[in-house]
Amino acid sequence: MAGDFLGVSRSALGRTWRARPAASSTVQTIQRAESLSEPLARAIASRGVSAEQVEDYLRPTLRRQFPDPSSFQDMDEAARALIDALVAEANVWVLADYDVDGGSSAALLVRWFRAMGRELSIYVPDRLKEGYGPSRLAFDRMKAAGADLVVTVDCGAAAYEALEAAADQELEVVVIDHHLMRGPPPRARAVVNPNRPDDTSGQGNLAAAGVVFVLLAALNREARQRSLFDTREPPDIRQWLDLAAMGAICDVTALTGFNRALASLGLKTMSQWQNPGLKALMAVAQSELTEATPFHAGFVLGPRINAGGRIGKSDLGARLLSSDDPDELIELATELDQLNSQRREVEKGITEAAADQVERASNFDPGAPVLLVAGEGWHPGVIGVVAGRLKERWRRPVVVVGLDSAVGVGKGSGRSIPGVNLGRAVQEAFDEGLLLAGGGHAMAAGLTVRADAVPELRAFLEARLAREAEVAIEQDALEIDVLSTARAADRTLYESFQVLAPFGPGNPEPTYVLAGVTVRDARVLNNGHVSCRLADADGAQVRAIAWRAAETEVGKALLSGGGALDVAGLLKPDDWNGRRGVQFEIMDVHDPRRAV
Known part of the structure; x- marks a missing residue:
């Protein structure tokens, strides 16, 4: 299905781009009532805020x-x-x-x-x-x-x-x-x-x-x-x-x-x-x-x-x-x-080991509806965070299990994607006798499993979640709020959209697209981050970074030195050394020269 934002149906991450939906009548009412720009009023309406709710949204109070x-x-x-x-x-x-x-x-x-x-x-x-x-x-x-x-x-x-x-x-x-x-x-x-x-x-x-x-x-x-x-x-x-x-x-x-x-x-x-x-x-x-x-x-x-x-x-x-x-x-x-410093080191090691398991095609299929990885001695206190990181990387449900060979048991934690009810599948696995304990909700679950039952659990979850995951992945789209240029992507634009804050589930941070920008001075930093500058045809530039992207399709596109790209991401404040500028955090890219 063709994307409705710049016609993008397959980005570097294989995603459709689409404008975040909003009713035009609501947009116009909010725009007039609050004297806002059309993109800002649209962003508010697209977050499910009605004209009657805009006062509480923009100026919340406990009294009301x-x-x-x-x-x-x-x-x-x-x-x-x-x-x-x-x-x-x-x-x-x-x-x-x-x-x-x-x-x-x-x-x-x-x-x-x-x-x-x-x-x-x-x-x-x-x-x-x-x-x-x-x-x-x-x-x-x-x-x-x-x-x-x-x-x-x-x-x-x-x-x-x-x-x-x-x-x-x-x-x-x-x-x-x-x-x-x-x-x-x-x-x-x-x-x-x-x-x-x-x-x-x-x-x-x-x-x-x-x-x-x-x-x-x-x-x-x-x-x-x-x-x-x-x-x-x-x-x-x-x-x-x-x-x-x-x-x-x-x-x-x-x-x-x-x-x-x-x-x-x-x-x-x-x-x-x-x-x-x-x-x-x-x-x-x-x-x-x-x-x-x-x-x-x-x-x-x-x-x-x-x-x-x-x-x-x-x-x-x-x-x-x-x-x-x-x-x-x-x-x-x-x-x-x-302890947090220690936690980061433990988490980093388990994340790398778990990602290595997923990428070894001889053992696992990264295209499976759910990814389940297990390792001896993986600390149960961080496996949930690891599952979340792998979920973001592969955009599909992930279960990470830390095994204890001394007792033959594994503790697992899973994170899911919208449209895939992982908690229900884990509960069904428990009901089928595959787990010693298990439960959760749609987006997260925990479980205890016998070490020798991990392969059977993986097969069960793949079968149970196959259809849900197929539909969810097909419908996976990056929703866009603002089309901008590198010149317009400045502190004024960033601050105008801060009236939407604080951001989180149900109130996502605004996503911007810079269309037809050229990537300059791209280089790989520590931990695989890709730093660059994005430039308009007239030479206006904005600093940009793609976190942990060097080995991804996004990173490869930024480092290739090709022609102009459409780049999607977030605007963040850049106050280093008192500069009060912005930095563009790159989420996805699209090459207009390639078939969409």
Whole structure:
């Protein structure tokens, strides 16, 4: 099928280019109402924003967009349970997942209770020894430590057996989660999850930190009703918006509606750098305390917070985000930074080994509907990241399995592409007896498999996903927002489109095309990056780079020294040495001289 943008149906990456669709009537209404350029109004409309929603999209506020906490199933009961515990001076623990969302969620609760004069204890299961989420062992340990109430955050919605064990020993549990649920809620005093089958809040795109942020509003309301604020001011939860934003951005949730407001307003709060843990991490990362962006959350702070759960101590991130002790903060931030450096090295080695497996055509077919690679000793804490990198490289679902020959078992993690429900296929593999454990959602899945069953699992997934993958790959297209020139691709153009920020799923970063540009001074940098300049026919130029592209078809096209190319990519700020320019991040190229 011919592409509708510059007629490109097959780029260097084999993709169709098409204009991101938008209704002309909506574009015109937004353009007139906001006095915007047509391309900018079109970009807003193409992100599913109606004329009635444009005010909230461009100028989000909590006052207009905050949902009624009572619209979440069990939210009022959760608030009652926590205020009951506060009034009774009960021993409350927070059991959190080991990633950024879990750590941010735990820190939100800890900071609210601290503002009310109480300290909470944090328990984060060890990724390798205990696995994901609550377990009988975890509840036994907290009960032995004197816990009266446990709040699970970013986990627990599927922990049926563990919660039964907690109930058997009269340990009260409140679950705050956001993961998909296949059935009724487990046994607990309250299960708050916008993805419960019976939840009517309409907030299923929230990360756990977003759900906890709404819980804080419910706690303030419940405490006010019980006259707890007659002699003290209620905690101002807006001061912790930065933690809600960390969860939303780092958990890669859809940045639409209220969730986008949390991310947008949270980044503004983060820019004040009042959270001592985030500030300490910025210091060890040697990053300036400038205006916070999704880059800071997702690529500077997030990986360091995650490093503890991936290859170190699982509770480091939650402790950092909830601590106010200067000495402890320096110690935690330094340890997380060091662990992140180790994580990068481990991840790099596994990525290279996994890519080598895929490229060895004698063993694997890179054209298969799903790629499954397995290696001895691959660290289970990073295989999900590796799967994501390979998915981006080959644009098809990828499952990476780390094998432990001592026990004959492999831990796997998978990442998928739009249109291919990997989690459902993994669940079916479990139902067929091919897995020891497995589950997930459309875009990601985790599994445990016997080492000798890996070939059978690969064949099963290939058969189950063949048709879905075929359709998804056929429909794979790069959606374009703006046609520009090298001369027009400047700081003014970049900044005009920043009204769309923050970017993420549901609100993608604008994609630009520079048509008929000549590649100059192309060279390969360390790690396979290709640097060059893109020039118009009149000589106007823009600096450009293609990340890790030297061995790809994009890199080969840039380095070939041929004629003019159409180049698609992103505009990024280039403030090195005070220049305040832009750099074009190349995503794909098309050679007009070749058949499309």
